[in-house]
Amino acid sequence: MTVLMEPEEMIPAWVDGRLTPVGKLAVHQRGLRHKAVSVFVIDETDRVLIQRRALSKYHTPGLWANTCCTHPRWDEDPAACAVRRLREELGITDVLPVFADRVEYRADVGNGLTEHEVVDIFVADAAADLPVAPDPQEVAETRWVDLDALAAEVQQSPAKFTPWLKIYLTEHRRRIFGEAVGQVG
Numbered sequence: 635m636t637v638l639m640e641p642e643e644m645i646p647a648w649v650d651g652r653l654t655p656v657g658k659l660a661v662h663q664r665g666l667r668h669k670a671v672s673v674f675v676i677d678e679t680d681r682v683l684i685q686r687r688a689l690s691k692y693h694t695p696g697l698w699a700n701t702c703c704t705h706p707r708w709d710e711d712p713a714a715c716a717v718r719r720l721r722e723e724l725g726i727t728d729v730l731p732v733f734a735d736r737v738e739y740r741a742d743v744g745n746g747l748t749e750h751e752v753v754d755i756f757v758a759d760a761a762a763d764l765p766v767a768p769d770p771q772e773v774a775e776t777r778w779v780d781l782d783a784l785a786a787e788v789q790q791s792p793a794k795f796t797p798w799l800k801i802y803l804t805e806h807r808r809r810i811f812g813e814a815v816g817q818v819g
Contacts, residue, residue, distance in 0.1 A: 645669065645705040655708035662693065665740070665748035671715045672755045672798065673702040673731050674810065677762045681778040685724070687796070688774050693743040696774060699796040701758075712754040720758075724776065725767030731756035735809045741797035749798065755810050781811065 644655035647668035661668045675683040683701045687694055702723050706715035716731040734757045740750040766776055779787070785803045788795050802810060 643705070644708045646708055658705060659692070661705075662743070662747040662749065665750050667738075667750045667752060668705065669712070670703065670705050670749075670751035670753040671712050671719065672700055672704075672753050672802070673716050673720060673758060674734075674755070675701040675720070675726065675729055675758045675760050675764070676781070676811075677760050677764065677778065679762060680781050681762070682781050682784060683724075683760070683764070683766065683776060683778055684784065684799075685768065685772075685776045686774040688770060688772055690771060693745060693747045693749075694796045697796045698794055699799050700802065703796070703798060713756070716754075716756045723769055723772040725769070726760075726764065728764065729758035729760050731758040734811070735806065737802070737806050737809070739798065739801045739805075741801065743797060751798070753798070755802070755806075757810065 643658045645658050645661060645668055646653050647656040647661045647666040648654070649656065649666065656666060684698050685701060686698050687696060689695045702716070702719050704715060704719040706712055713731060713733065720726040720729065720731070734755045736752065736754050738752045740748065743749050768776055785807065788800055788803050792800055
């Protein structure tokens with residue numbers, strides 16, 4: 635399988651305690667703590683839109699993740715990044731991501747790469763008929779799934795999911811989705 639490298643982007647990472655623009659691949663190779671953005675789009679029936687990452691991604695290819703997960707560009711506002719990446723990855727333009735929480739995690743994502751992210755998490759409400767047009771370089775497929783069913787599926791088949799989605803659903807679910815959301819397990 636040929637893995638396509640994404641163009642080198644400079645993302646905000648901490649180097650010697652100072653926020654610095656660093657190439658995205660170098661950040662993951664060095665396991666540097668860095669900024670990230672994750673979005674969950676949820677419809678009126680509490681189904682969440684998830685994506686299976688394209689097989690050409692340089693880490694976690696083919697694994698299921700939340701609606702959108704990315705890194706802001708250097709000096710890019712996290713909310714603007716969330717809107718930009720929803721449009722670029724999924725063709726979604728008709729939602730307004732709202733800040734839900736900030737979490738930090740560290741996870742091995744394979745091939746000697748590490749995600750050590752400080753993540754601004756956004757949640758966006760959507761209609762059940764939201765038009766979605768995934769970019770095949772980013773997304774292999776999408777599906778809508780009930781949030782409780784997704785949490786159960788992550789517990790039953792964790793190898794199908796990205797490390798960060800597992801962390802969000804097992805450690806931060808109530809912080810992200812609120813007290814009214816049921817808890818599986």
